[in-house]
Amino acid sequence: MQEEVVLSLIIIIIAVIIHRFVIWSAAKLSKRVERSALRKQYINRYIGYIIYTLTVITVILVWGINRDGFWVALGSTFAVVGVALFANWSILSNVTASFILYFAFPFKIGDRVRIHDKDLPVTAVIEDIKGFFTVLRTADGELITYPNNLLLQKGVSILYDRTESVFDLDKHEETDPTAR
Numbered sequence: 001m002q003e004e005v006v007l008s009l010i011i012i013i014i015a016v017i018i019h020r021f022v023i024w025s026a027a028k029l030s031k032r033v034e035r036s037a038l039r040k041q042y043i044n045r046y047i048g049y050i051i052y053t054l055t056v057i058t059v060i061l062v063w064g065i066n067r068d069g070f071w072v073a074l075g076s077t078f079a080v081v082g083v084a085l086f087a088n089w090s091i092l093s094n095v096t097a098s099f100i101l102y103f104a105f106p107f108k109i110g111d112r113v114r115i116h117d118k119d120l121p122v123t124a125v126i127e128d129i130k131g132f133f134t135v136l137r138t139a140d141g142e143l144i145t146y147p148n149n150l151l152l153q154k155g156v157s158i159l160y161d162r163t164e165s166v167f168d169l170d171k172h173e174e175t176d177p178t179a180r
Helices: 002-033 037-062 067-087 089-104 148-153 166-175
Strands: 112-116 122-129 133-137 143-147 155-158
Touching: 002 037, 037 067, 037 089, 089 122, 089 148, 122 143, 133 148, 143 148
Parallel strands: none
Antiparallel strands: 112 122, 112 155, 122 133, 133 143
C-alpha cells in the first residue's frame, strides 16, 4: 500500500508541474502574440481538464482497481461521449477551432474584421473569443455570436483603419461605372 501512495503522489506532482509549465508557456505565448488574459484562462482551463483527467485515470490504475472492469467502464464512457460528440460534431469542432484561433491566427480581441461569407457577409469588431463562438459587434451595435469553426472556414480580413476589405473595393469598382 505504501508503494501505491508514493507512486500516486509522484504522479500528482508530475501532473501539477506539467500543468504549471503549460500555464507558464501559455502566458509567455499570450504576451508575445498579444492575446487577452481571458483567452489565456480558457486555454489553461481546457488543458487542465485534460491533464487532470489523465492523472485520475493513471492513479486509478496505480491503485490496481480491477483493470478489466475499469477499462470496460472507461471504454463505455468514451463510446457514449463519442456518440454524443458525433451527433453534435460542431461542439467538438468549435472547441478545436478555439485552440487553433488562439495559437495560430492573426486576429485578436479588438480587431475590426470582415468575414467573407457569400450569404451573410459581416463587418464587426471582435469583442471576445470564447470556447465555442466569437462575439462580434457591428457598427450599428448589433451583437453577433459567430461559431469558431466558421472563422476557420470563411475568409477573414483584418481591416485595421480601412472601412471595407480590399475584396469589397474590387467588387464596387467593377459594378460602379463612375469609378473609371
